[in-house]
Amino acid sequence: MDEEYDAIVLGTGLKECILSGMLSVSGKKVLHVDRNKYYGGESASICPLDELFSKFGAPPPDESYGRGRDWNVDLIPKFLMANGQLVKLLIHTGVTRYLEFKSVEGSYVYKGGKISKVPVDQKEALASDLMGMFEKRRFRNFLVYVQDYAEQDPRSWKEFDAQNQTMQELYEKFGLDKNTQDFTGHALALYRDDDYLQTAAITTIRRIKLYSDSLARYGKSPYLYPMYGLGELPQGFARLSAIYGGTYMLDKPIDEIVLGEGGRVVGVRSGNEVAKCKQVYCDPSYVPEKVHKKGRVVRCICLLDHPIPNTRDALSTQIIIPQKQLCRNSDIYISVVSFTHQVAAKGWFVAMVSTAVETDEPEMEIRPALDLLGPIKQKFVSVSDYFVPTDNGLESQIFISESFDATTHFETTCLDVLDIFKRGTGEEFDFSKIKHELGEEEQ
Amino acid sequence: MATIKIPEQKVILCGEYGVGKSSLFRRFTNNTFVTATDRQSTLGLDHFDKTYNVGDKSLKLQLWDTGGMERIASITSSYYKFAEAAIIVFSLDNSASFHSLSQHLLDVVTYAESAKIFLCGNKSDLEGEKPQVTDADIETFCEQCHNLISGVYKTSCKLADGIEEMFTDIACHLAESNRSRLELQTMKHHGFKVLPADEQTAEGSCLC
Numbered sequence: 016m017d018e019e020y021d022a023i024v025l026g027t028g029l030k031e032c033i034l035s036g037m038l039s040v041s042g043k044k045v046l047h048v049d050r051n052k053y054y055g056g057e058s059a060s061i062c063p064l065d066e067l068f069s070k071f072g073a074p075p076p077d078e079s080y081g082r083g084r085d086w087n088v089d090l091i092p093k094f095l096m097a098n099g100q101l102v103k104l105l106i107h108t109g110v111t112r113y114l115e116f117k118s119v120e121g122s123y124v125y126k127g128g129k130i131s132k133v134p135v136d137q138k139e140a141l142a143s144d145l146m147g148m149f150e151k152r153r154f155r156n157f158l159v160y161v162q163d164y165a166e167q168d169p170r171s172w173k174e175f176d177a178q179n180q181t182m183q184e185l186y187e188k189f190g191l192d193k194n195t196q197d198f199t200g201h202a203l204a205l206y207r208d209d210d211y212l213q214t215a216a217i218t219t220i221r222r223i224k225l226y227s228d229s230l231a232r233y234g235k236s237p238y239l240y241p242m243y244g245l246g247e248l249p250q251g252f253a254r255l256s257a258i259y260g261g262t263y264m265l266d267k268p269i270d271e272i273v274l275g276e277g278g279r280v281v282g283v284r285s286g287n288e289v290a291k292c293k294q295v296y297c298d299p300s301y302v303p304e305k306v307h308k309k310g311r312v313v314r315c316i317c318l319l320d321h322p323i324p325n326t327r328d329a330l331s332t333q334i335i336i337p338q339k340q341l342c343r344n345s346d347i348y349i350s351v352v353s354f355t356h357q358v359a360a361k362g363w364f365v366a367m368v369s370t371a372v373e374t375d376e377p378e379m380e381i382r383p384a385l386d387l388l389g390p391i392k393q394k395f396v397s398v399s400d401y402f403v404p405t406d407n408g409l410e411s412q413i414f415i416s417e418s419f420d421a422t423t424h425f426e427t428t429c430l431d432v433l434d435i436f437k438r439g440t441g442e443e444f445d446f447s448k449i450k451h452e453l454g455e456e457e458q
Numbered sequence: 459m460a461t462i463k464i465p466e467q468k469v470i471l472c473g474e475y476g477v478g479k480s481s482l483f484r485r486f487t488n489n490t491f492v493t494a495t496d497r498q499s500t501l502g503l504d505h506f507d508k509t510y511n512v513g514d515k516s517l518k519l520q521l522w523d524t525g526g527m528e529r530i531a532s533i534t535s536s537y538y539k540f541a542e543a544a545i546i547v548f549s550l551d552n553s554a555s556f557h558s559l560s561q562h563l564l565d566v567v568t569y570a571e572s573a574k575i576f577l578c579g580n581k582s583d584l585e586g587e588k589p590q591v592t593d594a595d596i597e598t599f600c601e602q603c604h605n606l607i608s609g610v611y612k613t614s615c616k617l618a619d620g621i622e623e624m625f626t627d628i629a630c631h632l633a634e635s636n637r638s639r640l641e642l643q644t645m646k647h648h649g650f651k652v653l654p655a656d657e658q659t660a661e662g663s664c665l666c
Contacts, residue, residue: 054534084568097652106654112505113536115649242649243539250534254525258504263531356649 020046020262022439023283023290025269025297028056029245029425030416032252033432034296036108037444039259046290047256048283052266054253056298057419060087060246060358067316071395080318081360087244088316088358090397091419092350092367093428094119094238094333097229100429101248102239110251117356119238120329124202125336126194130325130387133202133335135227135237150195157189157199161223177217185216193339199223201337201346207371207422208338208345225426238424240331244358269301272413280412294412294439299402302415306402312369312421313377315385318393319364323351330355330364333423336384345371347384348423366391369421372398407438414439466507466520467632468540470570472562473547474555475529478580481615482547483523486625491615510629517633519625538569542632543608545576545624548591550612551584556591559599563606574608574635576628583614 021043024035032054035047053059061067063083064076076083095101095116105111123130126145134143140155165171175188186196200206204222211219229237241247257263267285272295275281282291299306322328334349341347347370354361368384377398385391404415414435420427436444471479484490487506505522522541527533538544544566548555559577566575577600579591600607608631611624 052532102652105652111652114652115540116652117649239652243536247536247539250536253534254504254527254537257527258525262529263527265531 017288017290018046019291020044021292022046022294022296023048023292025049025283025295025301026056027051027054027249027253027265028298028416028419029058029249029252030428030432030435031056031296031298032249032256033104033429034416034436034439035261036110036252036255036259037432037436038296038440039256039261040108041440041445045256045261046264046292047253047261048264048267048269048285050266050268054265055246055249056300057091058089058245058249060089060244062087062244062246064088064360067395068393071397073393073395076393079320081363085354085360086358086363087246088365089245089367090316091245091314092348092369092423093245093419094240094350094424096225096424096426097232097237097239098225099229099424099426100433101425104429104432105251108252108255110255113251113254114247115242116239117242117331118233119236119240119331119333119352121326121332122202122236122238123326123332123334124198125334125340125387126198127340130334133198135203135230145198146195150192153190154195154199157186157191160189161220162227164220164224166217175216177220178215180216181213182216182219183212185219186212197337197339202335203227205335205422205424205426207420236333238333240352240356242357244352244356272302274411278411294414296414296416296435296439298416299404299418302404302413305406305411305413305415306404308400309403310401311372311377311398312401312418313372313381313396313398314367314369314421315378315381315397316395317366317368317385317388317391318359319366319388319390320362320392321389322353322364323349323366323387324389326351334384334387335423341383343370343380344373345421347381348421349384349387350423369423371401371421408435409438412439465636466518467542467629467636468520468522469543469545469628470522470537470541470573471524471545471547472533472566473578474549474552474558474562475526477547477549477552477555478615479547480523480526482545482578482580482613482621483521485615485618485621486521489618491618493616508625510626512630512633515633517629517636519629519632521625533565535569538566538573541566541570541573543574543576543628544570545578545628547578547580549581549584550579550589550591551581551586553590556595556599563603567606574628574631575606576624576631577607577610578624579610579612580615582612582619583616 022038022045024031024047027049035045039045064086065083067088068076122133124133131145134140137155141151163171203226204219226237269285271284273282273284280295282289326332330353332351336347338346349368351366352358353364359365366388368381402418408414417431504525505520507518507520509516509518524533546562613620
């Protein structure tokens with residue numbers, strides 16, 4: 016450990032592993048340390064099942080749960096948008112060759128106590144039970160407009176200035192009612208609140224396009240999920256970092272981040288060893304004094320021995336409950352994966368309910384979502400704080416990632432990572448750097 | 459254009475740091491050998507495909523190297539996923555690397571349940587008059603493992619001795635076990651690889 020590095024990365028959560036991989040690939044000498052003896056931190060998938068039960072202080076699972084080793088349960092549920100940032104990162108870094116994926120089978124939205132398939136093309140719009148007959152036509156026109164919208168071609172804008180006019184104005188142009196706006200903004204554009212209504216429409220148009228382009232890629236839904244759980248993702252990026260020269264240390268407690276002149280980081284201390292470095296990248300848990308709490312996220316892991324009712328027995332699915340449906344300020348998300356992804360024993364399903372906490376009784380808040388799941392065999396509730404760094408790290412050269420939010424996809428995760436990389440290195444990540452070299456060996 | 463895709467068989471290298479896993483990997487990829495550990499030259503390269511002909515069939519061995527992760531930390535469990543075979547390497551001039559075989563064996567059976575396991579004693583050129591690890595030691599170990607080991611080889615990366623023979627033999631083993639398995643198993647349990655959009659359409663989404 017007593018060496019000098021360009022960067023020391025603390026924690027092997029997904030964000031830190033992506034950063035570590037990007038830094039190593041860019042030619043930096045990287046030391047990557049975790050206090051746990053496993054990879055992944057918060058983004059690990061828990062295996063075997065006994066460990067999950069004991070983590071939450073429950074008595075060990077009985078034999079009906081099958082073999083414990085067949086379970087890999089995520090602590091933070093998320094899906095990958097098939098055309099999103101993380102998939103781009105995976106492809107460009109070549110990490111995709113360590114992984115296999117399955118398409119998530121369905122995407123649903125909650126309205127008036129029941130769930131409906133999210134309509135995304137014209138045909139589905141007209142067949143959807145979410146809207147009345149006239150509203151369907153208006154929604155269809157809206158979808159056609161968004162699909163045909165080309166940022167470079169003013170003719171496709173149809174006299175609407177999406178750069179300067181708001182989303183609210185675009186909805187009004189098409190005469191969409193509140194209900195339609197609600198599922199468009201929350202289930203297609205995947206916004207967590209309604210602030211987007213007052214911002215430029217172009218962002219929302221891009222998000223809806225991302226949803227439909229992702230959907231077009233593999234069919235059933237815009238989401239992908241890796242075999243053996245999300246814990247495979249940080250491991251893949253850690254491996255990338257290692258093959259580009261990164262050094263890994265697990266089970267290594269960090270006692271101090273050593274600061275030098277002007278509060279700039281000079282090293283990291285563990286016991287009486289000090290590793291010197293020019294920069295530190297870490298998750299909030301390593302620097303409690305440099306982050307503040309921005310909110311809380313409640314997550315509930317539910318183990319089920321049946322698919323979710325009314326999802327046509329889908330083996331994987333996402334359900335979004337838009338805020339307004341329950342008179343809340345943030346959406347509730349449900350993601351379901353199962354034995355088909357090697358994350359549960361045969362016949363079992365793992366449903367995860369998550370949302371931003373708004374009251375003193377987070378469990379009561381997610382009640383309506385739990386009611387959609389049918390009988391639940393086992394339930395584990397956790398409430399975690401959502402931390403953000405107090406500064407941008409430029410002065411101290413300590414770059415801190417934000418905690419994982421309640422969204423069910425990785426888009427915000429990747430934006431945070433790319434932003435940290437830019438702050439840390441002063442440049443955008445150059446994807447071409449690696450693709451070239453890896454191309455050679457792959458014939 | 460219709461091309462027949464030769465199935466890739468993932469083969470992983472396991473074993474203590476310094477027993478010659480990367481040397482085996484280097485012999486496999488471009489048949490060279492370096493004495494000093496010049497990690498720089500292998501940066502960014504962690505797996506390599508090579509086609510073997512077994513009888514009238516072709517089989518692609520895809521050999522994976524650890525990337526040096528085992529030096530201080532442990533190897534990620536995802537390294538083992540989807541492996542069809544594991545070569546556990548030890549050094550014939552280092553009895554400690556032999557005694558830790560059982561730990562590596564345990565890792566393989568835990569994380570890569572269906573993988574066939576092979577044992578490779580490397581650095582046979584350094585064996586000398588009084589070997590650190592005798593044939594009897596190896597035999598006893600295999601007996602204790604209740605036939606978990608599908609084959610035992612001795613190699614020297616320095617002299618390029620026994621290496622081609624080992625990989626050819628492993629290819630035969632895999633071809634044999636595939637014959638029965640592929641006929642029985644359908645592909646529906648597998649996922650797919652995510653590829654750039656252009657490749658996706660060219661090859662279809664299923665690459666398993």
